[in-house]
Structures are given as structure tokens and as C-alpha cells.
Amino acid sequence: MNGYYSSQVQARAGLLDERPSSRPERGSAPERAGANVPLDMNQLVYRCLGRIELAERLLASFESRFPDTLAQIEECRFTEDRENLARLVHQLKGSAANVSAPALHGVAMRIEDAIHAGDAEAFAREINAAHAAWAEFTDFKQANYPRVPG
Amino acid sequence: MRVLVVEDDPDALELLGNALAYFGYDVAQATNGADALTLVRSGQFQLVISDWEMPYMSGLELCREVRRRMSACYTYFILLTARTGTHNRIAGLSAGADEFLSKPVDPDELEVRLRVASRILSLESRDLVIFSLAKLAEARDPETGAHLERIREYCRVLAQHLAESPRHRQTLDGDFVQMLYLTSPLHDIGKVGIPDNVLLKPGRLTPAEFEIMKQHAVIGGQTLKAAAEAHPGAMYLQIARDIAFSHHEKFDGTGYPYGLRGEAIPLCGRIVALSDVYDALTTARVYKPAYSHEVARNIILEGDGKHFDPEIVEAFLANEDRFLQIHHQLSPTLPLTEDEAALVCQTANA
Numbered sequence A: 001m002n003g004y005y006s007s008q009v010q011a012r013a014g015l016l017d018e019r020p021s022s023r024p025e026r027g028s029a030p031e032r033a034g035a036n037v038p039l040d041m042n043q044l045v046y047r048c049l050g051r052i053e054l055a056e057r058l059l060a061s062f063e064s065r066f067p068d069t070l071a072q073i074e075e076c077r078f079t080e081d082r083e084n085l086a087r088l089v090h091q092l093k094g095s096a097a098n099v100s101a102p103a104l105h106g107v108a109m110r111i112e113d114a115i116h117a118g119d120a121e122a123f124a125r126e127i128n129a130a131h132a133a134w135a136e137f138t139d140f141k142q143a144n145y146p147r148v149p150g
Numbered sequence B: 001m002r003v004l005v006v007e008d009d010p011d012a013l014e015l016l017g018n019a020l021a022y023f024g025y026d027v028a029q030a031t032n033g034a035d036a037l038t039l040v041r042s043g044q045f046q047l048v049i050s051d052w053e054m055p056y057m058s059g060l061e062l063c064r065e066v067r068r069r070m071s072a073c074y075t076y077f078i079l080l081t082a083r084t085g086t087h088n089r090i091a092g093l094s095a096g097a098d099e100f101l102s103k104p105v106d107p108d109e110l111e112v113r114l115r116v117a118s119r120i121l122s123l124e125s126r127d128l129v130i131f132s133l134a135k136l137a138e139a140r141d142p143e144t145g146a147h148l149e150r151i152r153e154y155c156r157v158l159a160q161h162l163a164e165s166p167r168h169r170q171t172l173d174g175d176f177v178q179m180l181y182l183t184s185p186l187h188d189i190g191k192v193g194i195p196d197n198v199l200l201k202p203g204r205l206t207p208a209e210f211e212i213m214k215q216h217a218v219i220g221g222q223t224l225k226a227a228a229e230a231h232p233g234a235m236y237l238q239i240a241r242d243i244a245f246s247h248h249e250k251f252d253g254t255g256y257p258y259g260l261r262g263e264a265i266p267l268c269g270r271i272v273a274l275s276d277v278y279d280a281l282t283t284a285r286v287y288k289p290a291y292s293h294e295v296a297r298n299i300i301l302e303g304d305g306k307h308f309d310p311e312i313v314e315a316f317l318a319n320e321d322r323f324l325q326i327h328h329q330l331s332p333t334l335p336l337t338e339d340e341a342a343l344v345c346q347t348a349n350a
Helices: A002-011 A041-047 A052-079 A082-098 A102-117 A120-144 B010-022 B033-041 B059-068 B086-095 B107-140 B146-164 B174-186 B189-193 B207-230 B235-246 B267-282 B293-302 B310-318 B320-330 B338-349
Strands: B002-006 B026-030 B047-051 B076-081 B099-102
Touching: A041 A052, A052 A082, A052 A120, A052 B010, A082 A102, A082 B010, A102 A120, B002 B010, B002 B033, B010 B026, B010 B047, B010 B107, B026 B033, B033 B047, B033 B059, B047 B059, B047 B107, B059 B076, B059 B086, B076 B086, B076 B107, B099 B107, B107 B146, B107 B174, B107 B189, B107 B235, B146 B174, B146 B267, B146 B310, B146 B320, B174 B235, B174 B267, B189 B207, B189 B235, B207 B235, B235 B267, B267 B293, B267 B310, B293 B310, B293 B320, B310 B320
Parallel strands: B002 B026, B002 B047, B047 B076, B076 B099
Antiparallel strands: none
16 A cells, blocks of 8 residues: 555645655664673664763763662672662663673673572672672773763 | 653663654653653553563553553553563563563664554554544534445445556555545545535535535645644545545546646545545435436446546446445435436426
8 A cells, every 4th residue: 555655645746745854864783792891882872872972971870870789789688678689789780781781781680690599609709790890891991981971 | 642751760761761752752751650650640641661670669560550540542551671581571461561672772672662552553543533533524414424334335345446456456455445445434524614504505506605615625635634744654644635635626637626637636536536426426415316326327437537537437337236235235215217317307407
């Protein structure tokens, strides 16, 4: 039917107005970086639809929140506040994914798994891994994107 | 379309809001389920995109609440989730979710999911709009309600025949036939704008009155054009608009309102034109009795290539038995025989 209709539309100048023009083309999805990469900037910019300032703002927000969230997770584990622990780890995982930080996202997933499994040893190990991954993230960002505020 | 996004993470909310605005949606945001429910109750949102995991009220609970409430129209609900696995999908669908969107949100995936949502929502609104407008047209039409029933049946017969012809087989399909069937009853919707003293006048119209009556094509066309512009994806509104504008155009360019000629007249308008005239001829009106099928057939043949598209006349001739069948099934009175009609014509001319 669309073939029929488009030819009809062309044939009837005067009855119809032009359809609104489409917005500018956006870039196609870039390849995802590996799971150990601290920051996949191409993915983030793609998901921000090319808005660099939005990507920068999201990174700045992430960097201001991550250490605090990680500290709260450790505290919740200490006080055995299971409900908040699950919520905070989920939040950590989501925010790492949101800024396309694969390595931090992976660690957050493993922390979540350790909580579900009730594995205190794995939890402690992954918390240490999270601190290390965080240091790598900030180093990587400083080395590769020094102008992005953090 | 207005979209409500529910997400407790402010960064994820901003990212999603940015993408939705980029795709042309009007976005409202809520950071928890309770606020979202209040907004949904305002009746302004047909599309909700909600995170699954949120404090106090989860996306799943929000979805259940949305489904529980009475609403004038359907709310399409998309759950945002990083959860995988069949049991999670089943839980989401059981709560009433229509679709899932993986986190973190990929703009390409978001765009196609929204397209699906729009398509489904437009189906609901399409039938409601057509039904309401057709009832309105019926209420203002001096002919019986069965006129609309017959018109759409005739249109379907003609469109089906054309869709099977070698010329149109590649371009006309069942969707077109169905769309024409649904929208053809709206051909005279513009009559709502014609004053009673003209529309309901018993007897023939004066030339001045006829000029007023002719305006119904423009009134109907403009009304549906405005609706089609507001919903560019709604094909049925575009077809309804074309029918309203063009069902009084004639193949030789002597019709109204624009004097379009030949295939410049939309095909749907050419189909409705013949169906409408056949029905006007074979049913009684305040100014004329019902003519027999034979009389109507002769008048249509006289108009072949002048009033009517020869291709549509050919489709009519190939389906005369179906026209007669529809006429007999949906007409309250029997038409005059040819002799009776001739007598009526002689009397009128005298």
C-alpha cells in the first residue's frame, strides 16, 4: 500500500503539504569495547546521540557519586543492612553501565553475585577489585580525556 | 506523543530524556513510582517507560497499578531492565508490561521499540476515531445509516478487484482494501458544516444552495487534513482526507472542489465516487425514487471516462452480482424496475 500511496501523494500537488523534514542523520552504533576497558567513550557519546557536553556531564556526575556509593556498600555490609545493600549495588552497576564503564560494570555485577550467593569472601575480594577498577578508571580518563571534568 | 519516563537514577533519566527528545517525543519525568502514578492518572500519557528496580514502588508494581486503573485509552508500558531470563520476562508480562528495553539503553533499540508502541497505539486510536467520526457523519446525513454500510461494502468489492488486477497487484494490498473499507464512511463528514436548510431541504437544491452543499468536500477534507498533519504516521487519516476531498471529482476534470482530472484524483476518491453514485441511484432520496440496478448501470456506463475512471467502471461491471447482493441485503426498500424508472423520468421531465 505504501508504494501506491507515495505515488498518489506525488500526483496530488496542491492537496497536501510537505511532510516535516527528517532530523539530521546520527552516527551508527560503534563496536563495544572489551569487558576490561575502563571507559568506552565512543559508546557513551553514541548513547548521548553525539552530545559531548551531556557525556561530560554524565561522567562528572558518575565520578562524584561512585566513591560514595562504594563506601556506603561497604558500610551496609558491615551493618548487615541487606535491603540497602542490594539497592546500592544495583545502583552502582546501573550507573557504571550508564556511562559505558565496562570494567566497573563487571565488578559491580560480581559484587551483586557475591551478595546473592552469600559469599563473604568473594564480596570482600570484589570490593577490593572495585577500588582497583575505580583507580584504573580515573587514570584512564585522565590519560585519554584530560579535558573532561571529573 | 507525550512519554513518561520513570527512573530513580538521575543520570539514566537524563540520558533517556535526551534520546526521547531527540526522537521528537514530549517527555515528562518521574523519579519514583508514586509520582509516576500520579502523572499517569492525569490522563496525559499513553506511553510509559519505567525502570524495573526502584525503591518504594518498583516498575513492576507501577505497571500493575497502571493496568488496574480505569482509563479512556490504552497505556503502553515499557519496562527498563538489565534482567535477563525467561522468568523475569514472564513476571514483567504478567504485570502487564508490553515491552522490555535493555539497560543501558541503546538509542537504536529505543527508537524501534517506540515505533512499535506508536504503531500499536495508533491502531487503537484509529478505530475509535473512525467509529466516532462515522457516527457523527451518520447523524447529520439525511440518508439512512445503511448508506454508509453499503458504500463501504461497494468500495471493498471494487478495491479487491483492483488489487487482484495485474496493474495494481504490486501496489494495492489487503491493507489498502481494509483501510478503504474503514474510512469510506467518512466521505461526507464535511456535511456537519452544511446548514440544515440546505442539507435537509426536501427537493432539489437551487444553484446557490448547491454551491453551499459543494463545500462539504472541502470542509471534510480540511478537517481530516488537520488531523492527518497532527499524526503524520496515521495512514488511515491520509486516506480519509483524500476520500473526503476527492469523492466528487470527475475523471474528465469537471467535478469539484478542485476539478482534478484522471489519475490526479486519488484512487480511493475514484472508488468512492462510483460507489456513492451507485448508492444514490439505487436508493430513494427525498428528491427521487430508487432506480433499479439496470438503470444505475446504464447511468454509470454513460459516465465511463467522463464521471468515472474506466478502470473502476470495469471493476464494477465485473462485480455487478456482488453489488446487487449488497444492495438487496442492506437496502430497506426495493428499487423501481426499468419501466417504472423510465416513467418517473418522463414525469419529471414533463
